[in-house]
Amino acid sequence: MNHIAPGARAGIYHYDEIDRQFVAERVEQFRKQVERRLAGELTEEEFKPVRLMNGLYLQLHAYMLRIAVPYGVMSAVQLRKLSDIGRKYDKGYGHFTTRQNLQYNWIRLEDTPAILHELAEVDMHALQTSGNCVRNVTTDPFVGAARDEVVDGRVYAEILRQWTTMHPEFTYLPRKFKIAISGAASDRAAVRIHDVGLLARRNDKGEPGFSFYVGGGLGRSPFVGKLVREWVAQEDFVAYLEAILRVYNQYGRRDNIYKARIKILVHELGLEKFTQEVEEEFARLRGPKYRLDPEIVEGIRGHFAPPPFEELPDHSDALERAKAADPAFANWLAVNVAEHKAPGYAIATVSLKPAGGIPGDATCEQMDLVADLAERYSFGELRVTHVQNLVLAHVKKDDLYDLWKRLDAAELGSANAGLIGDIIACPGLDYCALANARSIPLAQAISARFADPVRQRTIGELGIKISGCINACGHHHVGAIGILGVDKKGTEYYQITVGGDPTLTTAIGDILGPAVTETETVDAIEAIVDVYLANRAGEGERFIDTLARVGHAPFKERIYAAD
Amino acid sequence: MKAITANRLRDGEVVFLGEGGRWVESFAEAALFARAEADGVLAAAKETAERERFGVDIYAFEVVEQDGVPVPATMRERIRTAGPTVRTDLGKQAA
Ligand code: HEM
Ligand code: SF4
Numbered sequence: 001m002n003h004i005a006p007g008a009r010a011g012i013y014h015y016d017e018i019d020r021q022f023v024a025e026r027v028e029q030f031r032k033q034v035e036r037r038l039a040g041e042l043t044e045e046e047f048k049p050v051r052l053m054n055g056l057y058l059q060l061h062a063y064m065l066r067i068a069v070p071y072g073v074m075s076a077v078q079l080r081k082l083s084d085i086g087r088k089y090d091k092g093y094g095h096f097t098t099r100q101n102l103q104y105n106w107i108r109l110e111d112t113p114a115i116l117h118e119l120a121e122v123d124m125h126a127l128q129t130s131g132n133c134v135r136n137v138t139t140d141p142f143v144g145a146a147r148d149e150v151v152d153g154r155v156y157a158e159i160l161r162q163w164t165t166m167h168p169e170f171t172y173l174p175r176k177f178k179i180a181i182s183g184a185a186s187d188r189a190a191v192r193i194h195d196v197g198l199l200a201r202r203n204d205k206g207e208p209g210f211s212f213y214v215g216g217g218l219g220r221s222p223f224v225g226k227l228v229r230e231w232v233a234q235e236d237f238v239a240y241l242e243a244i245l246r247v248y249n250q251y252g253r254r255d256n257i258y259k260a261r262i263k264i265l266v267h268e269l270g271l272e273k274f275t276q277e278v279e280e281e282f283a284r285l286r287g288p289k290y291r292l293d294p295e296i297v298e299g300i301r302g303h304f305a306p307p308p309f310e311e312l313p314d315h316s317d318a319l320e321r322a323k324a325a326d327p328a329f330a331n332w333l334a335v336n337v338a339e340h341k342a343p344g345y346a347i348a349t350v351s352l353k354p355a356g357g358i359p360g361d362a363t364c365e366q367m368d369l370v371a372d373l374a375e376r377y378s379f380g381e382l383r384v385t386h387v388q389n390l391v392l393a394h395v396k397k398d399d400l401y402d403l404w405k406r407l408d409a410a411e412l413g414s415a416n417a418g419l420i421g422d423i424i425a426c427p428g429l430d431y432c433a434l435a436n437a438r439s440i441p442l443a444q445a446i447s448a449r450f451a452d453p454v455r456q457r458t459i460g461e462l463g464i465k466i467s468g469c470i471n472a473c474g475h476h477h478v479g480a481i482g483i484l485g486v487d488k489k490g491t492e493y494y495q496i497t498v499g500g501d502p503t504l505t506t507a508i509g510d511i512l513g514p515a516v517t518e519t520e521t522v523d524a525i526e527a528i529v530d531v532y533l534a535n536r537a538g539e540g541e542r543f544i545d546t547l548a549r550v551g552h553a554p555f556k557e558r559i560y561a562a563d
Numbered sequence: 564m565k566a567i568t569a570n571r572l573r574d575g576e577v578v579f580l581g582e583g584g585r586w587v588e589s590f591a592e593a594a595l596f597a598r599a600e601a602d603g604v605l606a607a608a609k610e611t612a613e614r615e616r617f618g619v620d621i622y623a624f625e626v627v628e629q630d631g632v633p634v635p636a637t638m639r640e641r642i643r644t645a646g647p648t649v650r651t652d653l654g655k656q657a658a
Contacts, residue, residue, distance in 0.1 A: 038573060040616045058620060060643050061654055062575035091653055106653070108574035358649055429639060430647035438638070440649045490637050 012075045012381055013158050013303045015123040022166075023120045026127060030054050031113035038110065055126025056112055059433050063107040066129040067119065071139040071157040071181075072100030072384040074124075076371040079382060081122045083367035089115050094367065096352060096360045098424060098475055099178075100138045100384045101129060105431050127165070132173045134164035134245075138180045140188040141385040144304060145347050145393040147339040151183035151200035151208045154304045155297060156237065163238060170245055174252030175260035177245070178217075190386060192216045192225040192506040193478060195262045196244060199504075209233045214244060214274070215266030216506070218472035223263040224506045228275050234297065236282075239290035243281035247274070307379035307394055312344025316397035331453050332404050332415035346397050350382075350390040350407060351414040351422065355451035356444050359425045360388035369410050377403050386475075387424055387463075389417065419456040420464060420529070421447045424475055428468030428485060429492070435468035437485025437492035438518075442466055445522045450529075459529055462543045463502070478502040480543050481528060482509045483521060494521045498528065498555065499547050507544075512552060513560050527558045564626040564633065565601040566593045567608055568643065569618030577643050577655070578618060580608055586617060589655065590644035595626055595633060 015023075030050070037047040051057075055066040067082065082102055086094045089111045090104040097103055107115070119125055128135055137160045139153040140146065160179060164170055170177070182189040183200035191197030197213035210232045216225025232240045244262075251269070253259045259268075266274045323330045338347040350370060353359050362370070370390055374382040377399045378392040385391055395403055407413040416422045423446060426432065428439030443466055450456055465479030476482035482497035493515035500509030516524055529543075531554050536546040547555070567580040578586045579593035587593060596604055601623045612618040625636035635641045646654015 038616065040614075043613065044572075044619050058570055058575060060639070061577060061646065062570070106575075110573045429642060430649050435639075438648065440647075444649065492638060 012073060012078075013070065013154075013161075013300075020120075020123070023123075023125050023127075026054075026125070027113060027116045027120050030116060034109060034113055049131075051109075051112075052130045053127070054112070054116065055129035056107070056109070057130065057433075059105065059427075059431055060429075061106060061431065063109055063112070064431070065104045065107045065112065065115065065126055066097075067102045067104075067124060067126050068129050068136045069100055069102060069124075069384050070161050071137055071143070071154055072141055072386075073143070073154060074382060074384070075122075076374040076380045076382065078122045078124055079367050079371040079374070081118065081124070083364040083371065085115055085118060086367070087364045093361055093363045095358075095427065096362065096384050096388050096390070098386050098388060098426070098473060099129075099136060100141075100386055101136060102384070103427075105427070130176075131171075132175050132177075133171050134160070134167070134173075134177045134179065137161060137164075138178070138189055138194075138386060140182050140184055141383040141389075141391045142188060142338060142347050142393060143183065143383070144306070145340050145342075145345075146184050146188075147341045148185040149183055149341060150185065150202055152301070152304055153181040153183040153189070153198075153200060155301050156183075156198070156200065156210075157181050158300050158303070159238070159292070159297070160241070169249065173245070173249055174254045175257070175262075177248075177262070179241075187502075187504040188385075190475070190478065190502040190506075192504065193218055193222075193475070193502065194225065196241065197225045203231065207234065210237060210240075212240060212244070214278075215263040217261055217263040218475060218477045219261070220258055220470050221264065222472070222477040222508045223267065224508065225263075226266060226271050228271070228278060235292050235294070236286060236290075238292050239285045239287075240278075240282055242290060243278050243285055246281050246285075247277045251277070306342070307381075309342040309345060309394070310396070312342075312396065312398075314343035314397075316344065316400075319397045319400055322401035326401070328408075328415070328453075329401055329404050331457065332408075332413060333400065335415040335419060335453075335457065336417040337400065340394065342394070344397055346395050346400060348378075348392045348395050348400065348403060349385070349417040350392060350412050351416055352389050352412070353416055353422050353447060354411045354414050355421060356448040357411070358440050359423050359443050359447075362390075366410055366412060369406070370412070373403060373406060387422060389422070415453050416456055418461050418463070420450045420459050420462045421456050422463065423447055424463070424465040424479070426467050426474035428466070428474075432468060432473075434471060435485065436470075436487040437468050437494065439466040439468040439474055439483075439485060442483060442494065442518060442521060445518075446525055449522055449526060458539075459533070460539070460542060462529075463500075464525070465500070475502065476500070477508045478506065479509060480547075481525060486515050488515065492518060494518065496521065496524060496528075496559075498552070499544055501544055510552065513556055516559075524559045528555055531555050531558050564595045564628075565598060565623045566590070566595055566626050566633075566635070567601070567605055567621065567623050568593075568640070569608075569612060569621040572616055572619050579644075580604070584608070584611070590635070596623070 213225035425443035429435040467474035497509030581587035
């Protein structure tokens with residue numbers, strides 16, 4: 001028995017009374033604001049910023065509520081609550097996003113205070129999921145479990161959550177501010193496409209510290225974050241970040257929304273000048289007030305103590321037997337399961353991308369099932385990934401076969417993590433008020449075209465990412481193949497980019513040629529894949545490596561030959 | 564031709580301006596306005612909707628005739644009148 005009692009939580013930060021009271025007060029405040037709006041005491045102009053501060057947008061069909069999942073980690077109890085809310089106040093499902101959050105698409109304004117109240121019961125809220133503040137800090141979904149982990153990113157993400165929540169100085173920044181932290185050898189948090197990307201590491205003495213990348217971001221002007229400081233000691237972590245935020249707050253442009261992000265400031269000031277400003281501010285701030293006390297860090301680390309792992313051999317006979325007997329399971333194991341730091345355990349990615357499905361959507365039944373499975377097999381906690389999947393981070397190897405069978409029966413067992421079927425797609429024109437074109441139907445058509453798991457594995461690692469407009473919520477710029485929806489005189493067209501990379505070797509993709517129609521896009525993707533397979537130097541060469549070697553020409557020729 | 568639309572304030576439901584200034588949920592019941600007339604109707608509708616706290620995000624959109632039936636000219640408005648194209652069990656099309 002390795003599962004903990006329902007309701008108990010491992011690896012989750014517990015709110016204290018201050019947190020709880022604060023959230024409760026905010027819910028009551030919003031309840032009154034909604035009442036005043038409905039009674040006509042507030043105009044829409046006055047009310048809109050208020051509702052946005054509570055994560056409530058107006059989209060095509062209804063209000064959309066965005067719930068924060070701090071650094072993507074939650075308990076089974078919290079997921080079950082999200083499912084309850086989806087059933088009671090929405091239409092039986094929720095949508096997991098690239099910001100490790102959850103969105104509901106059919107929310108009624110008048111229900112929102114009740115929803116926020118229910119969320120608060122499980123220590124959740126929608127604060128800072130919108131607006132020009134520090135947004136939900138994201139991290140590696142394998143945090144606390146990965147074999148290549150050097151530093152536990154949750155500890156520092158939680159410090160940031162506490163430090164930035166309602167920080168008076170950082171509530172009205174020039175623009176939204178997104179921070180990502182990674183503490184492992186490989187970057188699973190796309191740190192260099194964030195306003196601030198932190199790479200936690202250890203020095204020769206084994207002490208934790210951080211490399212700071214600043215000024216990454218996608219959207220209209222995509223930038224890769226630049227290294228501003230190679231090493232910031234743990235005790236200076238808050239001071240250094242505060243220095244960056246202050247420089248941004250002071251110099252960031254407020255006159256032009258398209259130039260307001262820190263990426264533009266870094267670009268316009270130049271890295272050298274920007275770094276100098278930050279260093280000067282840091283020198284002023286450094287001192288007792290901003291020194292991160294090791295005791296505080298240890299206190300928070302205590303919340304993320306490892307779950308009570310059993311002492312197990314790393315090899316599992318049960319696993320080997322199941323693998324030999326069931327090829328579909330063996331395939332899932334090879335694709336969706338990663339090494340765990342505790343012997344005998346593994347990390348399982350739960351794909352929210354069934355062939356032909358809507359990326360990131362989960363029905364309430366699926367959420368309930370994953371909550372049950374998290375309790376049964378993974379110490380009652382789970383994670384949301386920035387590629388719109390879920391992760392059960394601490395599964396005994398002996399249990400993997402049972403887990404997979406139950407997932408697979410609920411259409412959650414697709415073996416496609418990191419493969420061509422693992423598509424990111426923003427909501428696009430089917431839901432989003434800002435969209436130029438639909439994203440989801442393309443994702444569905446492409447994943448249906450490449451449904452065969454054997455074909456997917458033959459193709460290997462290849463991320464397709466789709467956005468319905470230039471805001472790039474679907475991360476298309478960093479897709480090995482990126483697809484951007486554009487509007488041409490009222491018709492949906494799609495622009496294809498290739499060569500994007502979201503890992504530490506971050507690259508923004510290049511446009512391959514003129515935009516094409518929806519049906520042409522699916523064929524074009526297939527043509528790109530064919531050209532890759534025909535040109536790759538052996539099975540080990542990934543799509544982006546082949547592309548780097550042979551260039552765009554063979555791909556262009558194939559797609560635009562008729563022109 | 565143009566039609567006028569909004570989201571209902573209290574629940575976000577997509578609504579259209581119908582005959583006699585009444586708001587309706589179905590596009591089939593939406594009133595259609597000649598282009599020249601639409602601006603004036605829109606301005607009046609905005610004013611009443613704010614005063615009566617009824618709708619938000621009020622605007623006019625283009626309508627064209629297809630097989631003798633008026634339909635929204637753009638995909639965006641077609642999706643708003645029907646529901647998501649990827650979930651035909653949701654939205655107005657589900658009713
Ligand atoms: C599933 C839904 C959504 C997801 C996953 C999402 C996530 C993201 C991400 C990852 C970016 C790129 C950020 C960057 O530049 O670093 C982005 C950009 C943006 N998003 Fe979203 N978003 C979603 C919905 C929305 C909605 C509903 C709105 C507005 C109502 C919105 C407005 C924007 C804007 C304006 C940008 C460009 C911001 C900029 O780079 O300055 N997004 N979003
Ligand atoms: S990329 Fe554009 S269409 Fe897609 S969710 Fe973001 S804002 Fe909407």
